[in-house]
Amino acid sequence: MTRAVVLELRKMRRLRTGPIVVLLVLAVAALSSASQFSGGTRETFDDPTAAPWAALLLTYTMMAAMTSPILTAVLASRQTDIEHAGAGWTLAATAGYTPGVLCRAKVVALSLVLLPAVALQSLLVIGAGAVAGIRAPLDAGPWIGYTTLLFLLDVAFLALHVWLAATVENQLVSVGIGMLGAFLAAFTLLIPSAVSRLIPWGYYAVIAHAAQDGDVVTYQTPPYAWIAGFLILVGAVYAFVTRRLDRIER
Amino acid sequence: MSAVITTQGLTRAFRNHTAVDSLDLRVPQGVVYGFLGPNGSGKSTTMKMLLGLTRPTSGGITLFGRPLTPASRIDLLRSIGSMIEAPPGYGHLTGLENMRIVQHMLDLADAQIDKALATVRLTAHRDKLVRNYSLGMKQRLGVAMALARDPALLVLDEPTNGLDPAGIEEIRTLLVELASEGITVMVSSHLLDEIDRMADVLGILSGGKLIFQGTRDELFEHSTPDLVIETPDPGAALALGITATPVSEGLRISGITKERTAEVVRRLAVAGVPIHEVRRVRQSLEDVFMDLTGRGGLL
Numbered sequence A: 001m002t003r004a005v006v007l008e009l010r011k012m013r014r015l016r017t018g019p020i021v022v023l024l025v026l027a028v029a030a031l032s033s034a035s036q037f038s039g040g041t042r043e044t045f046d047d048p049t050a051a052p053w054a055a056l057l058l059t060y061t062m063m064a065a066m067t068s069p070i071l072t073a074v075l076a077s078r079q080t081d082i083e084h085a086g087a088g089w090t091l092a093a094t095a096g097y098t099p100g101v102l103c104r105a106k107v108v109a110l111s112l113v114l115l116p117a118v119a120l121q122s123l124l125v126i127g128a129g130a131v132a133g134i135r136a137p138l139d140a141g142p143w144i145g146y147t148t149l150l151f152l153l154d155v156a157f158l159a160l161h162v163w164l165a166a167t168v169e170n171q172l173v174s175v176g177i178g179m180l181g182a183f184l185a186a187f188t189l190l191i192p193s194a195v196s197r198l199i200p201w202g203y204y205a206v207i208a209h210a211a212q213d214g215d216v217v218t219y220q221t222p223p224y225a226w227i228a229g230f231l232i233l234v235g236a237v238y239a240f241v242t243r244r245l246d247r248i249e250r
Numbered sequence B: 001m002s003a004v005i006t007t008q009g010l011t012r013a014f015r016n017h018t019a020v021d022s023l024d025l026r027v028p029q030g031v032v033y034g035f036l037g038p039n040g041s042g043k044s045t046t047m048k049m050l051l052g053l054t055r056p057t058s059g060g061i062t063l064f065g066r067p068l069t070p071a072s073r074i075d076l077l078r079s080i081g082s083m084i085e086a087p088p089g090y091g092h093l094t095g096l097e098n099m100r101i102v103q104h105m106l107d108l109a110d111a112q113i114d115k116a117l118a119t120v121r122l123t124a125h126r127d128k129l130v131r132n133y134s135l136g137m138k139q140r141l142g143v144a145m146a147l148a149r150d151p152a153l154l155v156l157d158e159p160t161n162g163l164d165p166a167g168i169e170e171i172r173t174l175l176v177e178l179a180s181e182g183i184t185v186m187v188s189s190h191l192l193d194e195i196d197r198m199a200d201v202l203g204i205l206s207g208g209k210l211i212f213q214g215t216r217d218e219l220f221e222h223s224t225p226d227l228v229i230e231t232p233d234p235g236a237a238l239a240l241g242i243t244a245t246p247v248s249e250g251l252r253i254s255g256i257t258k259e260r261t262a263e264v265v266r267r268l269a270v271a272g273v274p275i276h277e278v279r280r281v282r283q284s285l286e287d288v289f290m291d292l293t294g295r296g297g298l299l
């Protein structure tokens, strides 16, 4: 497996995976913190009861929900389409790497790229908040919790899109579903969490560690059991479908 | 000569038809085995089964004297280089980067990669993106990827597909050379002409069935070339009730045995029909092949 992951990292060369990720990380960080520099927001900075950090986290959650489904779809699709285009499935199969192994390795390799990217993204947002002048102390817990869950969700959707891209040769399908997912994710931020839990992309809203309550934004504890259940379900389904991929003959 | 590949009643059925029908192949060691058949006759399906990429519906495969099973497959594949249907290669990487992927997959030495690239004469182009390769260069890269593991058996599916005559000749020379080093080469084509001059043994497939397997000479022995009787008066001959096709120089009879030929000539002579010449048409191997695949075989 380690060898298969290294192979995927080698194939990633010149696929512009790095630049795409960096670009999106910068965009999300910029969009999330843009409001920090507006006058209305600045007045809340010194007032701990106004929870400026929680408000920033909520904006960040919104931006990440809208962009992450597309980012994961694009990365997974690029990394998988090369196997269709280059007769890579057969090449790998004659060296003992089944399509299922390839797909699992792709998810791991892409996750290795996303891990530092998501961490950097959160740090950039926090940095922007500090630069803008938030004086209230930062509550690390919700930020770390949210960042961790955002990364794990991204991994889950990478898995979905690698499988889609491997199964359906037309990559418009995988990327199209990613765009639909982005819409759903943003939409579920506006509906009750009980409903969002039933929609896969709704989990980008379910993991929110901050919520708007009337005029004030407060930290909240997301339903960890549901999130863990969703991640475990995706993992189990992925293990099953990639094993099935091994039996498909091309 | 020991056999590198043997199959026993190898069969593969798809939902509504049988693509490969009870093949008993025998590929001897160290030869170039030409695997021929028209489009859709089951060549690629057979080769995929030999590599364990497709499961046979029934029948067995023995490679290097060992049965091919899911357990033995990985081990057997270590010594089999292959290229099935389209030549592999990631377009966004250079030729060398593609070779490095193969190297890493199979844990090969740098020298093996360099040698494979040199063998197909791609060393000068190894830093170009494969996307910008010509069709011939892509085919050669595919062959290099197959060669990198220093295989004992090469299974190549239409490696000359889309190549110009010079490119075909080059592949042909290469395969003959490899066979002379003791590597067994199984190469498919739908054009007999392409493998005629390199194949030591031919296997001919038609509609999923093996209709011939043997040497070129054996193939000729099996075929009966048309008989041409040169006469200025074909009408008189036909009036005798001889079944023949009138042609410009006289008559042409296909599928006629030596005994029947003697009989026909005797009858024409007795009837006083002038005969200028009686001869067999010289057949190209292509004619034999067309004849064979057209009428469903000899075996």
Ligand SMILES: Nc1ncnc2c1ncn2[C@@H]1O[C@H](COP(=O)(O)OP(=O)(O)OP(=O)(O)O)[C@@H](O)[C@H]1O
Residues within 6 Å of the ligand: A249, A250, B014, B015, B019, B037, B038, B039, B040, B041, B042, B043, B044, B045, B046, B190
């Ligand atoms: N996955 C599949 N599902 C259904 N039928 C298939 C499948 N693969 C191959 N076939 C059928 O099996 C037959 C043999 O196909 P195959 O590709 O082996 O032929 P071939 O001899 O390689 O032809 P060509 O010279 O065109 O490459 C064809 O009729 C084809 O349609």
Ligand SMILES: [Mg+2]
Residues within 6 Å of the ligand: B043, B044, B045, B085, B157
């Ligand atoms: Mg074919």
